Amino acid sequence: MDYQHPQIAEIYDLVNPRAEDTDFYLSLAGPRPCDVLDLGCGTGTLCCAFAERGYRVTGVDRAAAMLAVARGKPHAERVEWVESSAESYKSERRFDLIVMTGHSFQILLTDADALAVFGTMRGHLKERGRIAFETRNPRRDWVGEWATRPPLVHRLPGGQLLETLEITGEDGEFISFETSYRLRHVTLTTNSTLRFPSPKHVEALIARSGLVVRDVFGDWHAGPFDTAHSREIIFIAEIAG
Numbered sequence: 001m002d003y004q005h006p007q008i009a010e011i012y013d014l015v016n017p018r019a020e021d022t023d024f025y026l027s028l029a030g031p032r033p034c035d036v037l038d039l040g041c042g043t044g045t046l047c048c049a050f051a052e053r054g055y056r057v058t059g060v061d062r063a064a065a066m067l068a069v070a071r072g073k074p075h076a077e078r079v080e081w082v083e084s085s086a087e088s089y090k091s092e093r094r095f096d097l098i099v100m101t102g103h104s105f106q107i108l109l110t111d112a113d114a115l116a117v118f119g120t121m122r123g124h125l126k127e128r129g130r131i132a133f134e135t136r137n138p139r140r141d142w143v144g145e146w147a148t149r150p151p152l153v154h155r156l157p158g159g160q161l162l163e164t165l166e167i168t169g170e171d172g173e174f175i176s177f178e179t180s181y182r183l184r185h186v187t188l189t190t191n192s193t194l195r196f197p198s199p200k201h202v203e204a205l206i207a208r209s210g211l212v213v214r215d216v217f218g219d220w221h222a223g224p225f226d227t228a229h230s231r232e233i234i235f236i237a238e239i240a241g
Helices: 006-015 020-028 045-052 066-070 111-124 142-147 199-208
Strands: 036-037 055-061 079-083 095-100 126-134 152-156 159-171 174-180 187-195 211-217 232-239
Touching: 006 066, 006 152, 006 174, 006 187, 020 045, 020 095, 020 126, 036 045, 036 111, 045 055, 055 066, 066 079, 066 211, 095 111, 111 126, 111 174, 111 199, 111 211, 142 159, 142 174, 199 211, 199 232
Parallel strands: 036 055, 036 095, 055 079, 095 126
Antiparallel strands: 126 232, 152 159, 159 174, 174 187, 211 232
């Protein structure tokens, strides 16, 4: 996904407000302030929510435009913002909780990319720390669902925004699509390709990275994952041993 365009970054933030996934990830950190790393933090909604609660937070994203939006939010001054890909991020700090949210895991289109991110997580995790991320259940008919989705109308302070999604390709685990945002005088577009790996394949990659899966949930209320019906696959993992 290309969110380097400042206006697209602003629109992304407006049409993706805080939701139940934010509360789920906040609950993983526990009541005591700890060290949290958010890889692919986007416009920083989750990072700032952690910071508001007193956690020590680092937010990492490759898009400077997204980080610019994040830095303007309440409590952003308490967050360390780093412009970097998740694959190449390096720090001397170690974290109690490392998250990758917003289905960012699905933009990792090869096993090598996924293993690089798991390596980043493994290398920056405290001994008893945990990682958490989600991916969409590949057993669901995402092409059919998205292809028939009506345009979304967003009421914004400056007027109305129309969001449409068009499927542009499907190849095995991969789905490509174009998202258009139509404002009064301009239309902005992003082109994306996502990977929909099976749960077993993701677990195998986690194991290859020296991590072990502790929980797999199927929704944001920590319900069990159901292969046929769950929309989400939410992985909780820690260092093996």
